[in-house]
Amino acid sequence: MKDEFDWIKSITPQHSFQKELVAGIGDDAALWSVNEHMDQVVCVDTMVEGVHFTRDTLSSYQVGFKALAVNISDVAAMGGIPQFYLVSIAISPDWNEEELKEIYEGMNELAKTHKMDLIGGDTVSTKGPLVLTVTVIGKVEKGRKLLRSYAKPDDIVFLTGTTGESAAGLDLLLLKTRHAVFTDNEKKWIHQHQMPIPHIEQGRILANSGYRISLNDVSDGIASELNEIAESSNVTIHIQRDKLPVSSSFAELQENGRLTHQLYGGEDYVLVGTASIEDFVKLTEAFQQHSLSLYEIGKVGEAGKTAVYLHKKNEEPELLAKKGFNHFRER
């Protein structure tokens, strides 16, 4: 999840006292050097009841699963391997012990997949809504070249999965609650919202390639994430409507309806980025070998200017604003 209070970024100090520090504030994860082979990576994300979820959108188990998933996704965007996590939870009186256990079980389920150890935390009470903060620590080989700021003109813009399902799922959940009856396609959207799978394996292939790659995980929608890459790299980015991958579960939808979700819907936690044309060809092979998807959706344009355009056949390119996914606020 991205900061909703941008001004805080401007006031937060960045000393760089520590010479081990490789990358500081700005990305969703920070890196520091720990030995000659590896950097350590850390990220923290908070989920608040009533802001990021309600009891109608997520079960207790899913609250835990998702809180860890969004953090692991930040590690994926650095090409890292998640190792440890810490859980700080502020508990309101209306959550019972059984529900709290389910939150931890949801985290544990995903942690097992990645062989991550729960190594600490804090448990406090609050009179307000439940607040769940997860810190994930991982590692990544030195010399990986994955940063938002690495995009260059003529790079291919890629996606590691389809987007939009999570937002479509959230729409349904807010309309009907998770206890309603849904079609098979609707169940897929809802599942994507409730239990997103972070793209660690994809991030690892990208990191291990050694190629210069710009990368973000899609927490706020690809329009917003690509704008971040464009800003950090100071380039324009052009994506093609007809190249955007469409989930099979969206097949019955009108294009305009699903396009908004695909561009602006957040919380799919696939990876979006850019690589040079030659490197992209080799990445495509590597992804195929692992039976993983890699979609070409556009190209980086010129340097020295920051913008993201959506191109449609026989139409003027459309400027894509940075507007992202604001959880329940806009709904």
Add this chain to the structure above:
Amino acid sequence: MKDEFDWIKSITPQHSFQKELVAGIGDDAALWSVNEHMDQVVCVDTMVEGVHFTRDTLSSYQVGFKALAVNISDVAAMGGIPQFYLVSIAISPDWNEEELKEIYEGMNELAKTHKMDLIGGDTVSTKGPLVLTVTVIGKVEKGRKLLRSYAKPDDIVFLTGTTGESAAGLDLLLLKTRHAVFTDNEKKWIHQHQMPIPHIEQGRILANSGYRISLNDVSDGIASELNEIAESSNVTIHIQRDKLPVSSSFAELQENGRLTHQLYGGEDYVLVGTASIEDFVKLTEAFQQHSLSLYEIGKVGEAGKTAVYLHKKNEEPELLAKKGFNHFRER
């Protein structure tokens, strides 16, 4: 701050998937190995408005200062050097931008002292009280021998500072608010509650000694912390009332009044621990060389039994319960 929900500890899984893991759940900080010389240490603590502070007990600046201080204190208890911190804040509508800036300024002030970099975080909104979660990452030399479980029979029990002032300060703040007029002594207590100084330098001397030392930071009161050491080490601990160091600001108080604060008052963030008699003599010299206090307050008794006793002249020893400092709950 200690867990208020002990049952969560029993349900939290501990996989130990990661071979780098040196110490897991149980202590307030976790360690893992990053290179042949150093271990990394991490801890997380959460402060909730209305539970750990109110606008009447702490200024915004002090909220920030203290939130970082309690985390740094956990690193001190491991003998570590704090390096980085991450801040996750859930903001309620009744905190304005100026106040939030002051929270970050308070953290920054203490961070500068320790040359710590702010390397990330998350900023979200909540409809409930403000929730501030700080993660601190530090490092410590391999081979340091500081753990709660290291106490042995005949060890000297020591304190690195006086206790009780913070609790006395909180009593006053809850009674009169921080805007009242106070005596000079009262101001000292209040300051100790609002802006505790973590004992990093003391922890470093203890770690660098290479001696076997059991150690805790005093967040919940020495009765509680010594009971933790007694439990982890499976020993009895005997402390002498007449040896407990008394802050000069307590000189005018009745002994019984201050004794409760000294034993059960939390949040002083000095260090309490044990070392062998010979090592304690050398530690005393080292502390003197650094103009730092080190008080002998008792001895470790027998192994195989867990209890903490307070000895008073001409009286039966008193069993000290694990009851600790429960912030605002008992008041």
